[in-house]
Amino acid sequence: MTKGGKEMNEYSIIGKRIPMIDSRLKVTGQAKYAADFVLPRMLYGKILRSPYPHAKIISIDTSKAEKLPGVKAVVTGHDTLHNKYGFFRSGMDRDLLPIDKVRFIGDNVAAVAAIDEETAEEALDLIEVKYEELPAVFDPEEAMKEGAPRIHDFAERNISTERHWNFGDVEKGFEESDYIREDRFVTQVTLHGYIEPHACLASYDSSGKVTIWANVQTPFLLRRDLSRVLGIPYHKIRVIKPTVGSGFGGKILCTGLWFCAVLLSKKAGRPVKIVYTMREDISFTNPRVPVIYDLKTGVKKDGTLVAQYAKVMCDGGAFIGPGPLTAYNTGLAFMEPYRLPNFKMDLYRAYTNKVFRAPQRGHGQIQTRFAVDIQLDMIAEDLGLDPKEVRAKNALQTGEVTVNGLKIISSGLPEAIERAAEMSGWKERRGKLRQQNRGLGIACSGFPCGAMLTAQSDSAAVVQLTEDGGVIVLTGATDIGQGITTIAAQIVAEVLGVTMDDVTVLAADTEATPYDPGTFSSRVTFYAGNAIKLAAEDVRNQLAEVAAKRLGGNPKNIQFRDRWVSAIDSPGKKLPFDEVVRAAQRSGPEGKIIIGRGSFWPRNAEWPDPVTFAGNASGSWSFSAQVAEVEVDKETGQVKILKISMADDCGYPLNLLLVEGQMEGSVSNAQGHALYEDLRIENGKVVNPCFMDYRMPTALDAPEEHEAYHVITNDPVGPFGAKEVGEGFINASLPCIVNAIHDATGVWVKELPVTPERILKALKEKGDS
Amino acid sequence: MRDYLSRLPKFEYLQPKTVQEACSLLSQHKGKARIIAGGTDLLPRMKRREEVAEYLVGLKGIPDLDYIKYDETDGLRFGALATLDAIETTPVIREKFNPLFQAVYSMASAQVRIRGTVCGNLCNAAPSADTAPALITLEAKLKLVSPRGERIIPLEEFFTGPGETILDKDELLVEVQVPNMPLHSGGVYLKQMIRRAMDLALVGVAAVITSDNGVCKDVKIALGAVAPTPIRASKAEKVLKGKVLGDSLIKEAAKEASGEARPISDIRSSLEYRQEMVEVLTRRAVKQAWEKATSA
Secondary structure, three states: OEEOOOOOOOOOOOOEOOOOOOHHHHHOOOOOEHHHOOOOOOEEEEEEEOOOOOEEEEEEEOHHHHHOOOEEEEEEHHHOOOOOEOOOHHHOOEOOOOOOEEOOOOOEEEEEEEOOHHHHHHHHHHOEEEEEEOOOOOOHHHHOOOOOOOOOOOOHHHEEEEEEEEEOOHHHHHHHOOEEEEEEEEOOOOOOOOOOOOEEEEEEOOOOOEEEEEOOOOHHHHHHHHHHHHOOOHHHEEEEOOEOOOOOOOOOOOOOHHHHHHHHHHHHOOOEEEEOOHHHHHHHOOOOOOEEEEEEEEEOOOOOEEEEEEEEEEEOOOOOOOHHHHHHHHHHHHHOOEOOOEEEEEEEEEOOOOOOOOOOOOOOHHHHHHHHHHHHHHHHHHHOOOHHHHHHHHEOOOOOEOOOOOEOOOOOHHHHHHHHHHHHOHHHHOOOOHHHOEEEEEEEEEEEOOOOOOOOOOEEEEEEEOOOOOEEEEEOOOOOOOOHHHHHHHHHHHHHOOOHHHEEEEEOEOOOOOOOOOOOOOOHHHHHHHHHHHHHHHHHHHHHHHHHHHHOOOHHHEEEEOOEEEEOOOOOOEEEHHHHHHHHHOOOOOOOOOEEEEEEOOOOOOOOOOOOOOOOOOOOEEEEEEEEEEEEOOOOOOEEEEEEEEEEEOOOOOEHHHHHHHHHHHHHHHHHHHHHOOOOEEOOEEOOOOOOOOOOOOOOOOOOEEEEEEOOOOOOOOHHHOOOOOOOOHHHHHHHHHHHHHHHHOOOOOEOOOOHHHHHHHHHHOOOO | OOOOOOOOOOOEEEOOOOHHHHHHHHHHOOOOEEEEOOOOOHHHHHHOOOOOOOEEEEOOOOHHHOOEEEEOOOEEEEEOOOEHHHHHOOHHHHHHOHHHHHHHHOOOOHHHHHHOEHHHHHHHOOOOOOHHHHHHHOOOEEEEEEOOEEEEEEHHHOEEEOOEEOOOOOOEEEEEEEOOOOOOEEEEEEEEOOOOOOOOOOEEEEEEEEEEOOEEEEEEEEEEOOOOOOEEOHHHHHHHOOOOOOHHHHHHHHHHHHHHOOOOOOOOOOHHHHHHHHHHHHHHHHHHHHHHHHHO
């Protein structure tokens, strides 16, 4: 059920409930995913992985495997240029096929291409690798001690990232505080939980050109990485993104297969397909980084935040990956959605002999939101304050600049808090349902609409017209299921006054579509949406020139709506859209093929200062407030979510179906992280690498009721006023569930997931069971 | 590292036309052959190489194994190919053998229930098998056939350890026989899971009680996932038998049941939590079964 915000009727296509344009293909099975692609003479690849968490490679003998009938190529690190790989230029710490040592169970060692998967698997068994086991370290705090096993030669005390933020005067802040509280919070390793494992088909042809169909969130970054590792220039690498079965951040970093498939194809002279099994994907790719917070917070007695100090310890796994970005986001989540004048953070990310980490929905921030929003409720309880009022008091408002320089150009947070409270019956019910084992919990989120952290952050788009008045959009924006192709079609259809059916979107083919960094950091609608809008407006302006000549008046006053072109200056006169298109493109003195171009990055955003990390890293900031209502069985510890009241500020929702899909999806995602999901790694080995023992919520676990309210803030920079909703939202969903459990039971669980066992233990400690 | 194998290993599929033929195939390939009905446990294990079978003896070609029969005097009988889904959707089972319905209803996904069979669930002999505690409290018997003939044994005596049963290598479970519950009886199966569907039991408790003028004339309690095999909680039963059941007595029985459980700690749950849940679930199961029995 939805309650709208303000008037949502000013557009004909934007703001409506429009199903995704590829949904029919998906539900009929016609959509093609990476694993569906087939080429003549194609081989199947498999990767041999390290059985040890930390070991020297003494030798690799592939001769027996090579002799196995059906095996067409075997590659090891000796077939590579030994170019290190990493997400950032500053963090090149990984050999995709190491020859010196392995650093986690599952580190790639060799790869085989054969005529079928069985033969490739059989060949893996014939590769003889001699290892010399090294002492391993699995705990980040242990890893940072003197004398701990060194995982990378260059990394003293195994520190991969270290960040020291200092804004305002935290000591003075604590002195001025009326109340100070300190707690330790611990988060777990979680999976992205996509239903399609990593897959690709790569073909290296005799002209030296690579074509790869890969289920990647970042086709242009994959082109960059393949070029870097393999020494092939960008223009000879073509990355084609097929339909992707979601990613949530897990399909950004190279995990081995994309690179191995190309290498094998080059060696075998035949196309090579590699598809991970789900167990392989779960065990050896890239889950979320678990974090330990020692958090100290000082407040005034009315709950106004004065100062926070956080010591943050991240268990980074074997490689740095996106570490610096994760670290930035972890700090960022202290700076929004609440006003905090004094903040200090000492963050360490340590290398450990475990699977490395990737971004994941709510990247780096969800852990902080868990710590901060739970502790805020503890403080409210200690001081006898209403947690909702505490949030309202501290909520960032439009026009504010945070202590680290974030510029809040639109904030619907104060209203969102009120709306979420209203929908949940907060005033009458919160704190009053414990007798019925029920409770309400609130939390808020803020999030960048794409953080400025890569050198080339621009999104670009091209819009073309067909001879009969159809529209083709070329965009590098990567649809991984979130629906950017639908949003692209909506934006173009709105600008040109045509229907959704008139628009075709070609998305993410590095040889055909313009540059776009990809899907991460909740940047896509904000960046690519703006670029697409600019390209469509470019087309519209060119058409308006032509139409103005026929209809009369100023080209600026030409209107495009419902496939008609009309002139405000000449009332009653109009032309069909396709007639204007034909006229514009007809060969002659004034005719030309119309191509619209758009390129965008938010000029009001800036790269954070490399030392202080101050700076407005995003063109705008989104917000949400959510209230969960739960019921807890105090004998079994089982938690049932009865209702989620969700109020978002995504500026202006471009498609209500998609926005609410993101909101409800975030809630389920957060529910899993709050209550069930926990990737268990014992001595470096993932011990629950399947969805039987790594439990994500099912439809039967989902909240019995979702209620949504959209606060409309019409962001000045976002396309049609829109801001992000895909990532930030989850960051409030998680803590509001945990806070609701407290309201229902009176106990706090400060370690995720909040399992029935942990709830019962806390109840016992409180003497209430 | 062979963790990531996805393909089934090579095997030969044998398709007998009769139970006798199936037994003789098992006998002929002793130790190298496995029976396959739904395959929902066997095939994933084979993919993970936890099970190596050179021959799979398929039951689907045998015409007389896929049945569910009910008789007012003899009770319920169903064959080796009766699927979980068929059991779930047979009204008489839901009505008169409710613990079995509840057990099946709680299991896996619709897709798995359409393939998997109750007999497969029993022969797989997982300590957490849901149908076992339910059928034990319902006093089910099993008909086993081998080249030496057939025997009928109580289900309670069937399990010998995790994944182990008294079945001989050439023996086949062909039928489950469940007698009607006596008048004034009620039964339930309760299952503790981490999420609300598609999950294995951390603890499963079944209880069937017969009342006689407000007295507990007979009671059977069986526990799943808390010992190497499904077990009867006989001490708990003793506390209740012959008594008028009230809250404190039920509580005492539940405590006894918890003491009888011999759970382990594993990836799914700690020993302590399982032990505690046996108590909670036994209390709830007895109470619900008693309510049903006294209102029946």
